[in-house]
Amino acid sequence: MRTMYLTNEEEKALDGEHGEVVSLAMRILCALGDFFEADRLIPVQSAHVSGVSYKTGGEALLTTLRKFSSMKAKALVPTTLNPGGVDLERWREMGVEEEFFEKQKKIISFYTDMGILATCSCTPYEAGNLPARGAHVAFAESSAVAFINSYLGARTNRESGLSALASAITGKTPCYGLHVDGNRRPTVKVKVTASLESPTHYGALGYLIGKNFGDAIPLIQSGRPLPLVEAKHLSSAAAASGAIALYYWGEAPGDSDLEKVEVDGRSLAEVFELFGLSEEPEVIVLGCPHYSIHEMRKVAEMVEGRWVKTPLWIFTSRQVRHLGEQLGLVQKIEQAGGKVFCDTCPIVAPLKGFRNLLTDSAKAAHYAPSMNKMESALLSTDGCVRVALRGVQ
Numbered sequence: 137m138r139t140m141y142l143t144n145e146e147e148k149a150l151d152g153e154h155g156e157v158v159s160l161a162m163r164i165l166c167a168l169g170d171f172f173e174a175d176r177l178i179p180v181q182s183a184h185v186s187g188v189s190y191k192t193g194g195e196a197l198l199t200t201l202r203k204f205s206s207m208k209a210k211a212l213v214p215t216t217l218n219p220g221g222v223d224l225e226r227w228r229e230m231g232v233e234e235e236f237f238e239k240q241k242k243i244i245s246f247y248t249d250m251g252i253l254a255t256c257s258c259t260p261y262e263a264g265n266l267p268a269r270g271a272h273v274a275f276a277e278s279s280a281v282a283f284i285n286s287y288l289g290a291r292t293n294r295e296s297g298l299s300a301l302a303s304a305i306t307g308k309t310p311c312y313g314l315h316v317d318g319n320r321r322p323t324v325k326v327k328v329t330a331s332l333e334s335p336t337h338y339g340a341l342g343y344l345i346g347k348n349f350g351d352a353i354p355l356i357q358s359g360r361p362l363p364l365v366e367a368k369h370l371s372s373a374a375a376a377s378g379a380i381a382l383y384y385w386g387e388a389p390g391d392s393d394l395e396k397v398e399v400d401g402r403s404l405a406e407v408f409e410l411f412g413l414s415e416e417p418e419v420i421v422l423g424c425p426h427y428s429i430h431e432m433r434k435v436a437e438m439v440e441g442r443w444v445k446t447p448l449w450i451f452t453s454r455q456v457r458h459l460g461e462q463l464g465l466v467q468k469i470e471q472a473g474g475k476v477f478c479d480t481c482p483i484v485a486p487l488k489g490f491r492n493l494l495t496d497s498a499k500a501a502h503y504a505p506s507m508n509k510m511e512s513a514l515l516s517t518d519g520c521v522r523v524a525l526r527g528v529q
């Protein structure tokens with residue numbers, strides 16, 4: 137039974153007055169809203185859709201998108217897309233078969249036909265989809281969800297690819313969870329005494345928090361700033377090992393009586409020790425979440441004029457890759473033997489020919505064993521690049 141209130145206009149949309157696909161999208165949102173006891177639908181300013189890689193979505197994803205496409209689905213609000221399974225230009229260099237590439241291309245063309253921007257990146261906030269503080273949006277991709285709720289102060293629940301697509305088509309989302317003020321208060325205080333030496337350490341902290349606190353709303357106090365790259369690592373790892381969708385850094389309203397937990401240097405070191413390789417690393421993987429131009433520049437400076445002895449693969453958005461080309465950064469990395477791929481990511485791409493990986497991303501280290509059947513090890517970016525240059529860990 138439907139419990140969520142709908143306006144007359146929304147009732148008409150549900151009944152099919154605005155077409156079959158809008159009615160389908162409304163049915164998806166109503167089911168979600170009723171389940172979570174939302175009181176109404178609210179407008180969203182933008183959406184970000186996951187469910188793009190043929191590796192993870194397979195034929196079922198193609199079938200679903202074919203159905204939406206046959207009903208002439210169109211995004212009503214600005215909408216961006218998560219990474220797919222291959223670099224759309226350099227897929228051969230990734231060792232991917234042509235059939236996989238063709239299916240991946242088809243998936244992306246279904247989305248672009250709907251008016252969705254094929255940004256193919258998990259950092260949409262660096263590719264034009266940057267929600268303002270307080271803005272209601274519908275984002276899938278857990279790392280972006282945690283980032284925009286926490287770092288930007290925007291509002292989204294952890295949407296699935298399907299619910300984000302339904303929001304893109306209708307411009308609405310059910311009002312529950314993190315769209316509601318009262319649900320955004322911190323629930324646990326985390327006092328960090330460990331030194332956070334690199335973005336990877338922030339990722340390790342996020343990993344630990346996600347693992348220990350599931351879907352809590354932590355208030356994290358460390359006395360240190362939270363720059364953007366560090367926030368990306370923290371957000372992605374906390375959302376991967378747990379289901380953190382919102383955290384506060386430094387201060388938050390109503391934090392006085394919270395249970396307090398300490399994270400010291402030992403507990404952070406244990407996160408690094410959790411991962412490990414039984415053999416030398418076969419590939420060094422950077423760019424989970426997708427690398428920014430600043431991260432790319434750092435690596436370019438480290439490898440300039442040298443040669444990597446272990447394959448070094450960097451993942452970013454096409455937009456950042458283009459900028460990196462204009463600035464000569466991609467050339468420096470590739471002249472050193474590295475590769476800069478875009479449109480895809482180290483976890484949703486079929487990484488062919490490697491049994492293990494070394495990464496600077498706690499999220500990639502977490503997912504590599506289950507998603508890629510690869511052992512994984514975690515080091516800072518500097519450590520990863522040093523290993524790439526000298527060939528052993």
Ligand code: F3S
Nearest residue numbers: 258279424425481483
């Ligand atoms: Fe992005 Fe893939 Fe990592 S989507 S956050 S690079 S697992």
